[in-house]
Amino acid sequence: MTDAAAVADHGAVYQPTQKDIRMVIAASSAGTVFEWYDFFIYGTLAAIIGKAFFPSDNATLETLLVWAGFAVGFGFRPLGAVLFGFLGDRLGRKYTFLVTVTLMGIATAGVGMIPSAATIGVAAPIIVILLRILQGLALGGEYGGAAIYVAEHSPPGKRGFYTSFIQASVVGGFVLSLIVVLGCKALMPDAVWESWGWRVPFLLSLILLGISLWMRLKLSESPVFQAMKQEGELARNPLKESFTYPGNPRRIFIALFGIAAGLTVIWYTAMFSGLSFLKGPMKVEETAAEIIVGCAAAVGMGFFIWAGRLSDRIGRKKPIVWGYGATLLLLFPLFWWMGSVGNPALAAAAERAPVVVSGSQCSFDPFAQSQATACGRTLGELTKLGVPYTVVETPGGFDSVTVRIGGREVAGEDPALLRPALEAMGYDFAKQVPGAGGIAIIFLALLGLSALSGFTYGPVAALLSEMFPPHVRYSSLSIPYHIGTGYFGGFLPLIASFIIAKTGNAYAGLWYTWGVVLAAFLITAFMLRDPVEGKWDRAGGAAAPTS
Structure with a gap:
């Protein structure tokens, strides 16, 4: 693809060849896969990262600290969107996402090189957080650049299909992270994996970085950006103009709360909450859980491409609204379905012998290194074991606790005695591998x-590219997308884990997802209008919406 061919006359639409399109999609998608692999490998290895960098006597606190580190990366994505959105609108799409993928690869490899907290103390988690910040900044610029780059090369009528590969690539990064982790674990003795082998997936990001740079350096600049640059139509201040361009504030509101927030909590619930649910409360053996989730995610990528192609025929709005509505109806039933087969013996024990905790000052603080009351220590132990419980507050100012399992009172003052008591009542805390039927049902639920x-x-990707004018498209798309995904989605594992820890109900964290999706459904259904092709088409550029 030559620069001369890419730069069209004002108002003309450059039609890249099929070979050009395949190269654009392949290079952009591969880079997106690698960059999301870098970002998701942290979540995939959350348990080991907690032990290495956030050790604590409180197992729940250790988990929350890991997810807090996960959330920090997402929290800085909007800042990355502002920074790299500005560069993308001023300097170009291609070179901006070359910078973002380089920054991500270096930061990810850095996590694999940090000594553990046992070696360098508090410096270890501090360095991890700093590297997560760099990852968040990089990711804030990556998605917008890749999505826009493909959209601005796509002819009308095929933008949904072509850009859907970018969407599927996000899932591809998660699947790749699971494949690499499972492959490394299979090739290493358990002792080696636990000691230092878990660092290898982080270090492999340097190889992925090299491949991604090689592919992306072969690309030309977006034809839309070249046309604007030739005609002197680049934005002087993309950030300011994103919020002052007529109609953009309304579009940004819809993109943030109606689109980005809703879609991201569904996906993170499907993958991260699904994986945590199986490994945690369901006590499914870790490798088995990772294989099932990874297979479901890999097969599920087809739905992303199909929905993108469908949107070229029926509009962008309908598939999104249908997906939100179906999520509101099916989210809880799909998790209940998984729970019924993930560990049937444990579920049966919880139903047959429910746990009731009675006491004064009976509350659990998930963020405390140690609980101040006997009841709090009891609830902490039950949370660590993944056992649902009901709390009955009793009057009295003294520190007391009583535990009944299936109506039978057991010693509650010493948390160490709880597990034997629960096992005597039929609770089995050994890791399980579900039978063939159970695996099939879990797979189908995750596929749903x-x-x-x-x-x-x-x-x-097509919708957001079409919503904003070309001269501020990178900034206008990236800022609401990364605020929505960064805060509503990135904090989902932390918030859901906190809700579960406070309630003792493994399904309670789903209410956060349900509430965000409800708001997104209402905003999208009543405020979003499908784009109208033509208004902003130029040199392969996307069209403007009427909203």
Whole structure:
């Protein structure tokens, strides 16, 4: 693809060849896969990262600290969107996402090189957080650049299909992270993996970085950006103009709360909450859980591409609204379905012998290094074991606790006695591998969640590219997208884990997802209008919406 061919006359639409399109999609998608692999490898290895960098006597606190580090990366994505959105609108799409993928690869490899907290103390978690910040900044610029780059090379009528590969690539990064982790674990003795082998997936990001740079350096600049640059139409201040361009504040509101927030909580619930649910409360053996989730995610990528292609025929709005509506109806039933087969013996024990905790000052603080009351220590132990419980507050100012399992009172003052008592009542805390039927049901439930995610995620790159004018498109798209995904989605594992820890109910964290999706459904259904082709078309550029 030559620069001369890419630069069209004002108002003309450059039609790249099929070979050009394949190269654009392949290079952009591969880079997106690698960059999200770098970002998700942290979440995939959350348990080991907690032990290495955030050790604590409180197992729940250790988990929350890991997810807090996960959330920090997402929290800085909007700042990355501002920074790299500015550069993308001023300097170009291609070179901006070359910078973002380089920054991500270096930061990810850095996590694999940090000595553990046992070696360098508090410096270890501090360095991890700093590297997560760099990852968040990089990711804030990556998605917008890749999505826009493909959209601005796509002819009308095929933008949904072509950009859906970028959407599927996000899932591809998660799947790749699971494949690499499982492969490394299979090739290493358990002792080696636990000691230092877990660092290898982080260090492999340097190889992925090299491949991504090689592919992306072969690309030309976006034809839309070249046309604007030739005609002197680049934005002077993309950030300011994103919020002052007529109609953009309304579009940004819809993109943030109606699109980005909703789609991201569905996807993270399907993958991260699904994986945590199986490994944690369901006590499914870790490798088995990772394989099932990874297979469901890989097969589910097809729904992203199908939904993107469907949006070219029926509009972007309908698949997204349908996906939100179906999620509101099916989210809890799909998790209940998984729970019924993930560990049937444990579920049966919880139903047959429910746990009731009675006491004064009976509350659990998930963020405390140690609980101040006997009741709090009891609830902490039950939370660590993944056992649902009901709390009955009793009057009295003294520190007391009583535990009944299936109506039978057991010693509650010493948390160490709880597990033997629960096991005597039929609770089995050994890691389980479900039977063939159970695996099939879990796979289908996760595939159903992937389908819901595909409908809401597949058409989005095309939609967001079409919502904003070309001269401020990078900034206007990236800022609401990364605020929505960064805060509503990135903090989901932390918030859901906190809700579960406070309530003792493994399903309670789903209410956060349900509430965000409800708000997104209402905003999208009543405020979003499908784009109208033609208004902003130029040199392969996307069209403007009427909203």
